[in-house]
Amino acid sequence: GQNIDQPTEMTATEGAIVQINCTYQTSGFNGLFWYQQHAGEAPTFLSYNVLDGLEEKGRFSSFLSRSKGYSYLLLKELQMKDSASYLCAVRRQYGNNRLAFGKGNQVVVIP
Amino acid sequence: DSGVTQTPKHLITATGQRVTLRCSPRSGDLSVYWYQQSLDQGLQFLIHYYNGEERAKGNILERFSAQQFPDLHSELNLSSLELGDSALYFCATSRYRTASGANVLTFGAGSRLTVL
Numbered sequence: 001g002q003n004i005d006q007p008t009e010m011t012a013t014e015g016a017i018v019q020i021n022c023t024y025q026t027s028g029f030n031g032l033f034w035y036q037q038h039a040g041e042a043p044t045f046l047s048y049n050v051l052d053g054l055e056e057k058g059r060f061s062s063f064l065s066r067s068k069g070y071s072y073l074l075l076k077e078l079q080m081k082d083s084a085s086y087l088c089a090v091r092r093q094y095g096n097n098r099l100a101f102g103k104g105n106q107v108v109v110i111p
Numbered sequence: 112d113s114g115v116t117q118t119p120k121h122l123i124t125a126t127g128q129r130v131t132l133r134c135s136p137r138s139g140d141l142s143v144y145w146y147q148q149s150l151d152q153g154l155q156f157l158i159h160y161y162n163g164e165e166r167a168k169g170n171i172l173e174r175f176s177a178q179q180f181p182d183l184h185s186e187l188n189l190s191s192l193e194l195g196d197s198a199l200y201f202c203a204t205s206r207y208r209t210a211s212g213a214n215v216l217t218f219g220a221g222s223r224l225t226v227l
Contacts, residue, residue, distance in 0.1 A: 031213060033215070033216075040199075040223075041220065041221075042113065042201060042218035042219060042220050042221055043154070043201075043216075043218050044218070045207070045215045045216070045217070048209050048211070048213050048215065050211070050213065087153075087154065089154075096159070096166075096167065097142070097144055097159075097203070097205045097214055097215075097216050098144070098156045098159060098167055098169060099154075099156065099216065100156070101153050101154035101155075102153065103152075103153035104153060
């Protein structure tokens with residue numbers, strides 16, 4: 001089975017920091033992905049965590065705690081173009097990309 | 112540009128009809144994954160093909176079928192369409208790897224299906 005929870009929407013100000021949480025309960029775990037999706041467009045890859053800890057990539061960082069079934073994506077120095085939906089996805093088995101996605105968290109950046 | 116081409120971009124049809132969505136991966140991409148994204152369900156894995164063979168099925172209805180051809184393009188066939196089939200349908204490949212070596216899905220732009 002699988003259950004991946006994300007809050008649905010948040011609003012933040014340009015230049016601020018926002019944290020998007022994802023909790024998961026899945027039968028099997030082999031990595032967690034974060035994707036960004038602008039309205040009506042394809043999801044694009046942001047980050048990947050398979051071990052506990054923080055991965056930093058420019059303005060975006062992602063954290064994973066496997067024991068807690070929890071991840072977050074941190075967006076720093078928010079820009080208007082960061083207004084999008086952020087999807088977390090769990091890969092349950094090594095070697096395949098049949099990902100289980102959460103429903104996404106809509107981030108709205110305001111001036 | 113992901114290099115994954117999907118056609119048509121938009122499609123409007125009536126209930127009971129049948130449609131075919133097409134996906135052309137980049138040259139050398141052997142895997143094709145199909146995902147459905149509806150407003151209430153989020154992104155759902157449908158089916159995976161590798162080098163012409165079906166590898167896995169997800170939440171794919173019996174009214175839906177897919178195949179991957181020798182030139183590696185794939186088609187998703189949706190029949191006896193219902194209002195609830197209205198969604199974005201994405202195909203994706205997995206050639207890109209992260210610095211740590213993990214395969215990453217790269218999505219096409221999607222086909223938006225509206226069933227009236």
